[in-house]
Structures are given as structure tokens and as C-alpha cells.
Amino acid sequence: MFEFRIQRTDGLARAGTLTLPHGEVQTPAFMPVGTHAVVRGLSANDVRRTGAQIILGNTYHLHLRPGETVIQQMGGLHRFTTWDRPMLTDSGGFQVFSLQGLRSIGEHGVEFQSHIDGTTRTLTPERAMEIQWQLGADIAMAFDHVVPGQSSPAAACEGMERTLRWLDRCRRTHSDLAERGKEGTREEAAALVPSFPPSLLPSFHQTLWPIIQGGIHDELRLRSLEGTLERGPWTGIAIGGLSVGEPKPVMHHILESLEPSLPREIPRYLMGVGFPADLLEGIARGVDLFDCVAATRNGRHGSAWLPTGRVNVRGAALKGSTDPLDPTCDCETCTTYPRGYLRHLFVVEDMLGLRLISIHNIRFLVRLGEQARTHILNGTFDGWSREWLGRHSARGD
Amino acid sequence: MFEFRIQRTDGLARAGTLTLPHGEVQTPAFMPVGTHAVVRGLSANDVRRTGAQIILGNTYHLHLRPGETVIQQMGGLHRFTTWDRPMLTDSGGFQVFSLQGLRSIGEHGVEFQSHIDGTTRTLTPERAMEIQWQLGADIAMAFDHVVPGQSSPAAACEGMERTLRWLDRCRRTHSDLAERGKEGTREEAAALVPSFPPSLLPSFHQTLWPIIQGGIHDELRLRSLEGTLERGPWTGIAIGGLSVGEPKPVMHHILESLEPSLPREIPRYLMGVGFPADLLEGIARGVDLFDCVAATRNGRHGSAWLPTGRVNVRGAALKGSTDPLDPTCDCETCTTYPRGYLRHLFVVEDMLGLRLISIHNIRFLVRLGEQARTHILNGTFDGWSREWLGRHSARGD
Numbered sequence: 001m002f003e004f005r006i007q008r009t010d011g012l013a014r015a016g017t018l019t020l021p022h023g024e025v026q027t028p029a030f031m032p033v034g035t036h037a038v039v040r041g042l043s044a045n046d047v048r049r050t051g052a053q054i055i056l057g058n059t060y061h062l063h064l065r066p067g068e069t070v071i072q073q074m075g076g077l078h079r080f081t082t083w084d085r086p087m088l089t090d091s092g093g094f095q096v097f098s099l100q101g102l103r104s105i106g107e108h109g110v111e112f113q114s115h116i117d118g119t120t121r122t123l124t125p126e127r128a129m130e131i132q133w134q135l136g137a138d139i140a141m142a143f144d145h146v147v148p149g150q151s152s153p154a155a156a157c158e159g160m161e162r163t164l165r166w167l168d169r170c171r172r173t174h175s176d177l178a179e180r181g182k183e184g185t186r187e188e189a190a191a192l193v194p195s196f197p198p199s200l201l202p203s204f205h206q207t208l209w210p211i212i213q214g215g216i217h218d219e220l221r222l223r224s225l226e227g228t229l230e231r232g233p234w235t236g237i238a239i240g241g242l243s244v245g246e247p248k249p250v251m252h253h254i255l256e257s258l259e260p261s262l263p264r265e266i267p268r269y270l271m272g273v274g275f276p277a278d279l280l281e282g283i284a285r286g287v288d289l290f291d292c293v294a295a296t297r298n299g300r301h302g303s304a305w306l307p308t309g310r311v312n313v314r315g316a317a318l319k320g321s322t323d324p325l326d327p328t329c330d331c332e333t334c335t336t337y338p339r340g341y342l343r344h345l346f347v348v349e350d351m352l353g354l355r356l357i358s359i360h361n362i363r364f365l366v367r368l369g370e371q372a373r374t375h376i377l378n379g380t381f382d383g384w385s386r387e388w389l390g391r392h393s394a395r396g397d
Numbered sequence: 398m399f400e401f402r403i404q405r406t407d408g409l410a411r412a413g414t415l416t417l418p419h420g421e422v423q424t425p426a427f428m429p430v431g432t433h434a435v436v437r438g439l440s441a442n443d444v445r446r447t448g449a450q451i452i453l454g455n456t457y458h459l460h461l462r463p464g465e466t467v468i469q470q471m472g473g474l475h476r477f478t479t480w481d482r483p484m485l486t487d488s489g490g491f492q493v494f495s496l497q498g499l500r501s502i503g504e505h506g507v508e509f510q511s512h513i514d515g516t517t518r519t520l521t522p523e524r525a526m527e528i529q530w531q532l533g534a535d536i537a538m539a540f541d542h543v544v545p546g547q548s549s550p551a552a553a554c555e556g557m558e559r560t561l562r563w564l565d566r567c568r569r570t571h572s573d574l575a576e577r578g579k580e581g582t583r584e585e586a587a588a589l590v591p592s593f594p595p596s597l598l599p600s601f602h603q604t605l606w607p608i609i610q611g612g613i614h615d616e617l618r619l620r621s622l623e624g625t626l627e628r629g630p631w632t633g634i635a636i637g638g639l640s641v642g643e644p645k646p647v648m649h650h651i652l653e654s655l656e657p658s659l660p661r662e663i664p665r666y667l668m669g670v671g672f673p674a675d676l677l678e679g680i681a682r683g684v685d686l687f688d689c690v691a692a693t694r695n696g697r698h699g700s701a702w703l704p705t706g707r708v709n710v711r712g713a714a715l716k717g718s719t720d721p722l723d724p725t726c727d728c729e730t731c732t733t734y735p736r737g738y739l740r741h742l743f744v745v746e747d748m749l750g751l752r753l754i755s756i757h758n759i760r761f762l763v764r765l766g767e768q769a770r771t772h773i774l775n776g777t778f779d780g781w782s783r784e785w786l787g788r789h790s791a792r793g794d
Contacts, residue, residue: 036745037738043749044733066741070717074737079719082733320467322476336441336479340471341434344463348433351748352440 002207002235004267008377012259012286013385015376018236018267020086020138021205022078025053027267027288028372030279030365031088032295036061037071037081039362040296041355044082049332050363051370054086054138056291059131060095060123064116068134076136076202084199088139088291091128091170093211094240094272097146105145107162125169129208133177136202141238142170144211149245156215159241163213164227171231174208181206209269211240216250218257225261237262238269239287243278255285262286276305276368277392280385283372295365299358302346305365309392313357318343331363332356399604399632401664405774409656409683412773415633415664417483417535418602419475422450424664424685425769427676427762428485429692433458434468434478436759437693438752441479446729447760448767451483451535453688456528457492457520461513465531473533473599481596485536485688488525488567490608491637491669494543502542504559522566526605530574533599538635539567541608546642553612556638560610561624568628571605578603606666608637613647615654622658634659635666636684640675648675652682659683673702673765674789677782680769692762696755699743702762706789710754715740728760729753 006016018025032039032047033056039047047055057077062068071080077087096103096110103112109124128143143166147159210228214220228237239258242251255270262268269289270282279290298305302313306326311318313325322338329335333342333356345353375381403413415422429436429444430453436444444452454474459465468477474484493500493507500509506521525540540563544556607625611617625634636655639648652667659665666686667679676687695702699710703723708715710722719735726732730739730753742750772778 036741036747038742038745038747038749041748043753061745065744066716066737070737073717074719074735080735080738080741082738319463320470322471338471338477340463340467341477341479344433344477345435348435348458348462350433350435351438351751352435354748355752356440 001205004236004265006264008379010376010379010381011284013283013372013376013381014286014288015373016267016288018288020054022084022086022138022199023053025086025289026373027369028279028283028376029053029289029369030295030362031056031289031291032362032366033058033291033293034081034083035293036065037077039358040293040300041351041358042296042362044084046332046355046359047083047362048085050359051366052085052362054088055083057081057087057089057135057137058092058095059089059128059135060092062089062135063092063121063123063131064114068131072134072136072202075200076134078136078202079200082200084197086139087137089132089135089137089141090271091132091141091143091211092123093128093141093144094146096123107165109143125166126173129170129173129177133174133181133206136206138206139236140174140206140208142167142208142210144213144240146213146241146244147215149216149241151215153215153217153220156213156217156220159215160213160220160224163211164224164231167210167228167231170208170210174206178206207235209236209238210234211238211271212258213241215241216246216254218254221254221258222261225258229263234263234266236267236269236289238271240271242270243273243292248278248281252281252285255282255287259286276365277389279365279368280372280389283376284382284385290365290369292365295361296358299361300354302353302357304357305361307388307391313339313342313353314346315343325357325360326364329360329363330367331360333360333363398602401633401662403661405776407773407776407778408681410680410769410773410778411683411685412770413664413685415685417451419481419483419535419596420450422483422686423770424766425676425680425773426450426686426766427692427759428453428686428688429759429763430455430688430690431478431480432690433462434474436755437690437697438748438755439693439759441481443729443752443756444480444759445482447756448763449482449759451485452480454478454484454486454532454534455489455492456486456525456532457489459486459532460489460518460520460528461511465528469531469533469599472597475533475599476597479597481594483536484534486529486532486534486538487668488529488538488540488608489520490525490538490541491543493520504562506540522563523570526567526570526574530571530578530603533603535603536633537571537603537605539564539605539607541610541637543610543638543641544612546613546638548612550612550614550617553610553614553617557611557617557621560608561621561628564607564625564628567605567607571603575603604632606633606635607631608635608668609655610638612638613643613651615651618651618655619658622655626660631660631663633664633666633686635668637668639667640670640689645675645678649678649682652679652684656683673762674786676762676765677769677786680766680773681779681782687762687766689762692758693755696758697751699750699754701754702758704785704788710736710739710750711743712740722754722757723761726757726760726764728757728764730757730760
């Protein structure tokens with residue numbers, strides 16, 4: 001369990017297979033985000049049809065609504081959402097640190113006000129582990145101290161060092177939970193909801209992944225990585241606190257400076273990234289996993305990714321067109337609907353339009369991962385990705 | 398084509414089969430409404446999975462957006478929506494007469510202001526036929542003068558008589574269009590969009606159905622029916638202007654007074670009806686076809702139909718429940734999702750919730766038609782429908 005096999009590398013790019021309790025993930029891979037236990041507007045079947053192999057859940061949002069206890073009593077996040085493939089939950093760190101003015105940070109953890117009902121809540125490394133254990137995803141993320149993208153070295157250092165101290169507490173709590181969970185829990189859950197298909201049982205073999213912090217400062221990033229590896233071994237490792245406002249070349253530089261020191265044998269997850277070009281840039285620098293809400297957020301605003309850049313589905317140019325949105329795409333939207341109809345759905349403000357563009361955008365990123373993998377396996381990644389990036393950015397996107 | 402065969406009657410209830418260019422419709426049947434060329438929020442596949450055999454399009458809305466010419470140039474309403482089964486379009490009469498204060502009525506037709514851009518437009522019997530011909534549904538409806546539900550005999554009589562005069566004009570125009578359409582049109586459309594699956598071609602053999610008016614006045618209704626039949630023959634007949642505010646017993650009485658004079662051999666369509674109980678009450682009075690937006694409108698507000706009445710999916714009672722919404726239902730929603738998850742989707746305001754309840758509500762009405770048909774074929778309709786109505790209305794709905 002949690003084994004990661006690398007089939008081939010091509011430059012720094014890696015084609016691998018990650019084995020998780022709910023199935024395998026062929027990497028590189030994009031993971032759609034299911035913030036509220038739903039990939040915004042999409043059914044589990046919609047998401048499955050995009051070829052997505054693993055999705056995310058947000059601990060912060062699920063803690064507030066419906067609450068981890070409700071989800072646990074209903075049999076865990078898999079049964080709750082009917083998503084039967086691998087799942088990863090974040091720790092809530094990114095969300096609570098984004099609540100400017102509504103939270104106070106201490107060594108113990110973060111006290112914050114719910115954005116839903118204003119109640120005061122506390123998230124600590126221990127609570128973040130307990131909540132994620134109750135949710136029951138395959139992969140839990142460590143509770144980290146995220147600092148803004150352009151933080152000073154001092155602020156970035158403080159967040160990075162605290163993240164390491166918190167990692168000790170996360171690890172301890174998660175080990176305790178896993179130890180206790182070994183006995184009987186699966187049977188208890190099965191007894192709770194007898195009609196469970198086995199694929200919807202929660203992951204009782206949950207693994208914990210640490211998160212590298214350190215802002216945009218090479219040296220802090222490397223110290224974060226060293227400190228994290230000292231606390232290992234780990235079955236995967238994440239790079240957090242990027243794509244939060246810093247220029248793209250800065251992110252690429254951080255990835256390049258970390259890469260030689262990252263362990264070869266475990267998957268690397270670049271959190272909160274990204275757009276199509278970001279995926280290819282990340283893969284070229286040795287990243288295996290990505291997540292981002294841009295696919296669904298853009299979809300809801302009628303902005304669709306194409307190999308040649310981006311198109312606004314509301315645009316008059318699409319009126320009356322019987323062509324597919326993207327003739328090279330194999331998604332449900334592109335193989336079924338004329339784009340004149342997609343435009344019409346946005347004009348009359350029917351929510352089917354939002355859904356169909358989100359499906360396309362997710363498939364676009366999932367397929368980009370699949371294509372990258374094929375080219376890595378063929379040893380043609382570098383030429384292909386350069387050519388792809390040239391074509392995609394030609395329209396200034 | 399347009400043949401209607403009755404397999405069996407049980408009391409006044411009828412089990413029949415209507416043959417249309419895009420396929421057969423087993424009656425009694427509920428027809429979901431696709432106002433803007435989309436059943437609100439649902440894909441054509443979602444609607445197909447509810448078992449719906451035929452859907453509606455609204456001429457008024459499609460005339461305004463995207464316009465009948467756009468739809469015709471894209472190959473007709475079937476190709477536009479990707480709905481490959483039978484389709485019916487209304488004439489726009491009901492909508493323009495609902496535009497209180499924004500329209501002026503004359504013998505020629507109705508001049509109205511678009512609710513979208515304020516432009517002045519005119520809908521006449523001739524235009525209503527032309528638009529529907531361009532849309533290309535299997536069944537076009539006559540352009541009728543609809544009066545409010547509680548209209549005086551004088552007002553109801555005026556609307557009813559005008560509807561008859563307009564019917565002459567509708568018939569003439571529709572015959573001309575059909576005559577011209579016989580030659581080449583199908584080939585032209587196929588040439589326009591060579592990738593057309595044949596099932597998505599428009600209906601070049603479109604039929605026209607008249608609409609009985611006359612408000613809540615028996616005698617006017619019967620005169621409307623006589624005048625309509627004099628202008629026949631017809632392949633189907635609709636009863637309009639009901640379920641617009643009059644008490645239910647009044648609607649039932651009108652149906653009962655019309656029934657003996659309605660032709661046996663063609664299908665009867667009760668427009669804008671209804672709720673589950675209305676379907677059974679209508680079927681018991683010899684009605685074959687129904688349409689109503691309540692299934693999707695209620696769905697969007699989280700109100701789901703159950704055999705025992707109605708449930709508000711937002712209700713706290715559903716929190717944490719792993720039961721299906723309706724254990725007796727075979728729809729995608731009820732066979733897949735725990736109702737605690739459906740409630741959660743409404744709490745976090747994800748549009749997937751709206752869609753899943755709309756799917757259930759449509760399936761509920763479609764299945765009620767299927768069940769009624771089975772009981773008619775078995776000769777057990779009366780007892781079954783009384784028992785069903787007793788259970789459904791026990792909760793005051």
C-alpha cells in the first residue's frame with residue numbers, strides 16, 4: 001500500500017504509478033478539487049468520465065459543513081460523495097491562513113471565526129489529523145503554517161519552522177489514530193451501513209504527507225525539505241505555499257532548487273497548481289501531482305481551455321456554430337454538443353452550461369497529464385511539451 | 398406517421414402508443430419542459446435516463462434567444478439540444494398572453510415587448526407556425542388566445558372564438574410549410590451539417606395540434622371542441638387554459654364535460670399540468686399527455702416528491718441520513734446518493750443538488766405515467782390510483 005513505482009524518467013519528468021487503498025493513480029496527474037465534498041456542480045459520474053483518478057476534499061469546508069462527525073457517521077467521505085476512487089484531503093491550513101483578520105495564530109494552532117456562522121473554532125495539528133481521519137480519505141495532509149507569497153525571509157522562516165514543529169505533532173497524532181484504527185474499524189463502518197459497496201468504505205490505511213514551506217527563498221525551502229526528510233520516511237511529499245501571487249519564474253526556480261534534494265522514490269505534489277502551462281512546467285521539473293480550482297472556476301465563468309489558449313464561451317463568435325468546442329478533445333462536452341449550443345446555455349444562464357465547460361476544463365487537465373505520461377514513456381516529453389507550450393501561449397494565455 | 402393506437406382502456410383511462418417521426422411515446426406520459434432548449438439544468442442524457450419519451454420546447458423563449466433562424470441553421474432543435482427522441486413545441490400563445498401590460502392583442506396577432514431587450518415583436522398565427530417549422534419539432538401547437546383562469550364568460554368566449562379563427566390561419570400556414578417542406582429539406586439539412594446522426598435531423602413531417610379554450614365555462618369549452626373538430630381531422634388535440642388559478646374541482650369538471658365529445662382515436666394533451674395528483678386525476682378522465690415545469694421548479698427549490706407527499710430536502714431531518722431520498726424510486730438520485738448528501742448540497746448551495754432533485758422529480762412523474770399505464774393494461778387503474786392518491790395526499794399535499 002502507498003507504493004510508488006516509477007516506470008520511466010525523461011529528463012526530470014517522471015511517469016509513475018501510485019497505489020492507494022481505493023486504487024491506482026498513474027502519474028503525472030491532475031486532481032480535481034471537491035471543496036464541499038463535490039467538484040463544484042459535477043456528479044461523481046461526471047468526474048469519473050473526465051478520467052480523473054483522484055480528487056481532493058477540503059478539511060476546512062467539510063469541518064464547517066456538514067462536520068466531520070456527520071460524514072464519519074454516514075460512512076466516510078467516499079460513501080458520502082459516492083466517489084469510489086482515491087481521495088486526498090488537505091489539512092485546512094491554507095484556508096485558515098487565508099482568513100485575514102478572522103484568525104489568530106499561535107504555537108498551539110489557529111483560532112478562527114467560521115465564515116459561515118461566525119463561531120470561534122480552533123484548528124491544531126492534532127485536530128487537523130483527527131478530522132481527516134474521520135473523513136477517511138486515502139491521503140491526509142499535514143497541518144502547515146502558510147505565509148503569503150511575497151513574505152519576508154523572517155516571516156517565511158517562522159512559518160517554515162513552525163510547519164516542521166507541527167509536523168511532529170501531526171505525525172504523532174496520525175500514528176496513534178492509525179494504530180487504534182487497525183482494529184475493527186472497517187467492520188464497524190460496514191455494520192453501520194450494511195449496504196456499503198466495498199469500494200465506498202473509508203480508507204483505514206490512511207497515509208500522511210508532509211508539506212514543504214519556506215516562501216520564495218531557496219535556502220528556507222531547502223531547510224524545510226531537510227527537516228521534513230529527517231522526520232520521515234514518507235510515502236509522498238508536497239510543496240505548498242507556491243502559486244500564491246509570486247511570479248511564475250520564481251515558482252519554477254524554487255522547484256528547480258528543490259528537485260535535486262527531493263527523494264526519487266516517492267511522489268511529489270505541487271499544491272494549488274495549476275493552469276495548463278503550469279502542469280507542463282511542473283512536470284518538466286519533476287512534479288507528479290497537481291490540484292487547482294481553476295478548471296471549475298473558469299468553467300463557471302464560461303472560460304474554456306483549448307490547445308491554442310482560452311476561449312470565452314459567451315463570445316459572439318460561437319453563435320450558431322455547429323463545431324465542437326475543442327475538436328481535439330474527447331470529453332463529453334466536446335463529443336456531444338455544438339458550441340453554438342454551449343454559448344446559448346450561457347446566454348440563457350442555464351447551469352448546464354457551467355457544468356459542461358467545467359467537465360471540458362477538467363478533462364483538459366486530466367488529458368494533459370495522460371499525454372505528458374505517454375510522452376515521458378516514449379522519451380519525447382521535452383520536445384512535445386515545448387511545442388505544446390508554444391502553441392498554447394501563442395494566444396497570450 | 399402520427400398514428401395513435403389504443404392498447405386498452407380502463408374506465409376512461411387509456412393506454413396507447415403514439416408514433417412520431419423521432420420515435421414512439423407510450424401513454425399516458427409526462428413530458429418534461431425544456432423552456433430554453435434545455436430542461437432546466439439537465440443534460441439530454443440526464444433527461445433520457447429519467448425515461449422521458451418526449452420533451453417540450455418553448456417557441457416564445459427560443460424565438461427571443463437564440464432565434465429560430467440560428468436553430469434552423471444549426472440543423473433544428475434536435476441537433477441543437479442533442480435530444481434524439483420526440484419533441485413538441487408550444488406556440489408561444491401562453492407566454493405572450495402572460496406578459497401583462499407588455500402586449501397588445503388584436504385580430505391580427507399579439508404585439509409584445511421582449512422581456513429580454515425590450516424590443517417590440519409581433520406573434521401571429523402565421524409567425525407561430527413558421528417559427529415552429531424552423532425549430533423542427535415533431536408536433537407544433539396552434540397559436541391560441543389564452544385568457545386568465547377566472548375570466549368572465551364574455552372574455553372567455555372572445556378568446557375561444559379568436560382561437561378558432563386563428564386555428565384556420567395556423568392550419569393554412571402549416572399546410573403550406575409542410576407542402577414546401579416535402580421536397581429536399583431533409584437533404585439540405587443533412588448537407589448543412591454532414592456529421593448529423595439521422596436521429597438528430599429535424600422533423601420534416603411535423604404535425605399540428607389544435608388547442609381547446611373556453612375558460613371554466615362548460616358550454617364554451619364544448620363549442621370550442623366542436624369548432625375545432627369541424628376544422629379537422631387532427632392527429633392530436635390539446636386542452637389549454639386550465640391549471641391557471643381555477644380550483645382543482647373546476648378543472649376536473651371541465652375535463653369530465655369534454656370527455657364524451659373528445660375523439661377516441663387521437664391523443665389528448667392537458668397543457669401545463671401538473672403535479673403528481675393532477676396526472677392521476679387527468680388520466681382517470683381520459684387524458685394521455687401532460688407537461689409542467691413544477692418538476693424542475695420544485696427541484697431547484699429543494700422540494701422533492703415522494704409517494705407520501707413532499708419533502709423539503711433542506712430540512713434538518715435529512716441531516717446525516719444514509720437512506721435514499723425515496724426508497725421506492727429507481728432514479729439516478731435515489732439509487733446513488735444518501736439523502737444526507739443531497740441535503741448537504743443544498744446547504745452549501747452547490748448546483749448539483751438542484752439537478753439531482755430535478756432528476757428525481759421528473760422521474761417521479763415519468764414513472765407515475767408508466768405505473769398508470771401498467772395498471773390500465775391490467776385493468777386495475779381505478780383502485781390503484783385511488784389508493785395512491787390517498788397515500789400521497791395524506792400529508793396534505
